[in-house]
Amino acid sequence: MNFHFTKMEGAGNDYIYVDEFKEPIPENIKSALTQKLSNRHYGIGSDGVIFIKPSKAADVEMEMYNADGTPGGMCGNGLRCVGKYVYDRSLVKEKTFTLESSGEMKKVEVIQTNPDGSAKMLKVDMGAPILDADRIPVTHAKTRPFEGEQAVIDEPIEVQGKTYRMTCVSMGNPHAVVFVEETDSLPLAAIGLHFEHHAWFPKRTNTEFVQVLNEEHVKMRVWERGIGETMACGTGCCATAVACILNHKTGNKVQVDVLGGRILVEWDREKNTVYMTGPAEEVFSGIINIKL
Numbered sequence: 001m002n003f004h005f006t007k008m009e010g011a012g013n014d015y016i017y018v019d020e021f022k023e024p025i026p027e028n029i030k031s032a033l034t035q036k037l038s039n040r041h042y043g044i045g046s047d048g049v050i051f052i053k054p055s056k057a058a059d060v061e062m063e064m065y066n067a068d069g070t071p072g073g074m075c076g077n078g079l080r081c082v083g084k085y086v087y088d089r090s091l092v093k094e095k096t097f098t099l100e101s102s103g104e105m106k107k108v109e110v111i112q113t114n115p116d117g118s119a120k121m122l123k124v125d126m127g128a129p130i131l132d133a134d135r136i137p138v139t140h141a142k143t144r145p146f147e148g149e150q151a152v153i154d155e156p157i158e159v160q161g162k163t164y165r166m167t168c169v170s171m172g173n174p175h176a177v178v179f180v181e182e183t184d185s186l187p188l189a190a191i192g193l194h195f196e197h198h199a200w201f202p203k204r205t206n207t208e209f210v211q212v213l214n215e216e217h218v219k220m221r222v223w224e225r226g227i228g229e230t231m232a233c234g235t236g237c238c239a240t241a242v243a244c245i246l247n248h249k250t251g252n253k254v255q256v257d258v259l260g261g262r263i264l265v266e267w268d269r270e271k272n273t274v275y276m277t278g279p280a281e282e283v284f285s286g287i288i289n290i291k292l
């Protein structure tokens, strides 16, 4: 089959974007297609594939698959990139519009443009963080260490014989946020998978390792479910900020420095909504001619 694609990245979190307005892709091949295209040696290389398609309820709908072919839930960097994609192609008329992802409506705003008028920085209203254990979920059929409406804040978790302290936040997908002394020397390749597949996370988890620099600035490295270490994670930055605020480590506005760039997060406690602001870039586009 033949179809067009666009490679985009948000703070280095790179996805292949496929526009289904023009070329619909059969649902039953999306997982296998993603695994093939995302492979960094045998494919184009990406953290996953994002399908952009018409929505009944919003201006546009997006659907994300992780590099391993598992369907992802929410995707913050993807929302900003899809926002840029539809804004730059005039698929939306205003600077503010709605995108549908995982059945939820997200308000996106282009807040800065390039000299050619294309979108440069976008702000997304990511909605309320989910904290209760059953809805994240952070439970295990046998041990059930956390359940019900209880929030998991600063709780010990043992991984490979070492005890870490984690705070669990869902932004539509699960995140375990772990505070560390410093992120640079962290052996993420050795520990990441053990968090992802820990028995307490029956649906696996994304994990953020956070070094607090001061009350408004942190450094973070992320291990994403279904991918591994990535350069950035939008929902992960939101979860990071929420965890920092809940643990009284920062104020309500947090600059999160990730390997691939910088994301600004603000948790408006009155409205109980999280705003995420960051860049979106288009890298290249082309035509895929593939046999599955």
Ligand SMILES: N[C@H](CCC[C@H](N)C(=O)O)C(=O)O
Residues within 6 Å of the ligand: 013, 066, 071, 072, 073, 074, 075, 076, 077, 078, 173, 174, 206, 224, 225, 226, 227, 232, 233, 234, 235, 236
């Ligand atoms: N990179 C994405 C999140 C992907 C999360 C995914 N790995 C999952 O399975 O939940 C972001 O910018 O928010």
